[in-house]
Amino acid sequence: MWDILVTTSGCDLYDRIQMRLTLVITTCLCMAMGMGWTGCDSPTTESTLTLQPPPEPDVDAGRLHPRILTVIEVAIDAVNDTPGDHSARLELAQLYHGNELPRQAAVTYRQAIALDHDAPRAWYGLSLLLESNGRINEAIDAIGTVIDMAPEYAPATWRHGYLLLDLGQFDEAKRAFERTLRIEPRNAAAIVGLSRTALATGRPALAAEHIETVRGYANSPYLDFLLGQAYRRLGRVDDAALLLANVQGVAPDFEDPWELEILDRGESTQARINRIDRLIDSAELLESMNATRAALKDEPDHMVLLNRLSHIQNAMGNHKASLRTLKRALRVDEHYAPTHLGLSYRYHAGDEIAKARAHAGRAIAINPNLARAHLQLGLMLILENDPHAAVESLGRAFALGVQDVPSRHQYAHALTRIGRFDDATRQYRLVLLLNRNDGRSWAGLADVQLLLNKVDEARESLLMGLACAPDSPHLKSIADAIDKRLGTASNRASGP
Numbered sequence: 071m072w073d074i075l076v077t078t079s080g081c082d083l084y085d086r087i088q089m090r091l092t093l094v095i096t097t098c099l100c101m102a103m104g105m106g107w108t109g110c111d112s113p114t115t116e117s118t119l120t121l122q123p124p125p126e127p128d129v130d131a132g133r134l135h136p137r138i139l140t141v142i143e144v145a146i147d148a149v150n151d152t153p154g155d156h157s158a159r160l161e162l163a164q165l166y167h168g169n170e171l172p173r174q175a176a177v178t179y180r181q182a183i184a185l186d187h188d189a190p191r192a193w194y195g196l197s198l199l200l201e202s203n204g205r206i207n208e209a210i211d212a213i214g215t216v217i218d219m220a221p222e223y224a225p226a227t228w229r230h231g232y233l234l235l236d237l238g239q240f241d242e243a244k245r246a247f248e249r250t251l252r253i254e255p256r257n258a259a260a261i262v263g264l265s266r267t268a269l270a271t272g273r274p275a276l277a278a279e280h281i282e283t284v285r286g287y288a289n290s291p292y293l294d295f296l297l298g299q300a301y302r303r304l305g306r307v308d309d310a311a312l313l314l315a316n317v318q319g320v321a322p323d324f325e326d327p328w329e330l331e332i333l334d335r336g337e338s339t340q341a342r343i344n345r346i347d348r349l350i351d352s353a354e355l356l357e358s359m360n361a362t363r364a365a366l367k368d369e370p371d372h373m374v375l376l377n378r379l380s381h382i383q384n385a386m387g388n389h390k391a392s393l394r395t396l397k398r399a400l401r402v403d404e405h406y407a408p409t410h411l412g413l414s415y416r417y418h419a420g421d422e423i424a425k426a427r428a429h430a431g432r433a434i435a436i437n438p439n440l441a442r443a444h445l446q447l448g449l450m451l452i453l454e455n456d457p458h459a460a461v462e463s464l465g466r467a468f469a470l471g472v473q474d475v476p477s478r479h480q481y482a483h484a485l486t487r488i489g490r491f492d493d494a495t496r497q498y499r500l501v502l503l504l505n506r507n508d509g510r511s512w513a514g515l516a517d518v519q520l521l522l523n524k525v526d527e528a529r530e531s532l533l534m535g536l537a538c539a540p541d542s543p544h545l546k547s548i549a550d551a552i553d554k555r556l557g558t559a560s561n562r563a564s565g566p
Contacts, residue, residue, distance in 0.1 A: 509542020
């Protein structure tokens, strides 16, 4: 069944129509050969179709949770009750897809396409399956069909661009990403795609320009990685080293509602957790609460679900309930590091710093690679006025991949306190690479330069800070310190 689609090429209207007809005819022929439906004399008329039953899960009994099998059986019954209903086939295909049964999903998507050739969501699901199976040329054909049917659906166009990019078709990829931006001018996936295309074609300055643009309204370590790559090729070696330190080049999942529609069909525990996390990220707290409680009915002692419930309760302002849930989780399993980290956060919020520090330390003892626990411990040690220990914990957190900019500022400040001025300077410069409008970090950088008796550099940092963050109160205090060092109350409005 994976060999149904054929590869075609050509971007003009004639070739696209020919390609789509070939795909449809191929689907029909395969169905007629026993792969989906028989009787191909008049495939567009439902009454003339003799549809084959939908595929069964056909997996080991222990592979799928009984809950998943039950949902699939209900969907299969719905298809058998109305065999000519495209929507029932599509729902079953998405169920198979969302529950990681790609062979059954592919068959059912094609059955849905046979019932309605102009169904973009069925073609879209099929294109995602083909892409995940490495069938890039066929995925391009399928996503091109989607674009013909739904030309204003932006994710289809940027996905088309990334597929072309994978094949090294850079000009075509660039046109696909530009098409996305005509639909959504601030689409991060398309701008990142243009940046990658520019890097691949030897234009690092253009790549940096694209990333600097998107970083104005999107945040991801992957953006830092791409910008670092561009800076390195431009010869900005120091800036590149700062950006690339401890950053992995893993692309994020860009927003794609049709893909989420498929993922939301997943009924495994992990799929349910992923769905809850998406609801939390989009601030749909009531919906995430309902989804978490529903999942806990099936698995009342699941540690991840209990921790999610506590997080949601806290976000909804029910701090006591959040703490109670974490204590319940601790009774279930006292060796689960995220529970101790959650307790550290809750005790920190209640100004119980000693308890917060203790639970952060316990989380690290259980899982030494839990980056956020090292970060939390470092912040608690700062509150307990132990900058030397704080620097050690914060350094470990950033080495493990934490990308929190405000905490990096605190790391730089702690480095300053213990006299590691060169390291502090590097950290402040990294913060300012990530956010030039951070007045605190301009002030911190100028402060380090003053401590090194580099008064002119401190004044230059002050002026740059005032240009980027003119209302920052932190810059006012450092300006007074510079004036005092210079022995004059100079009028900074007149410039250096």
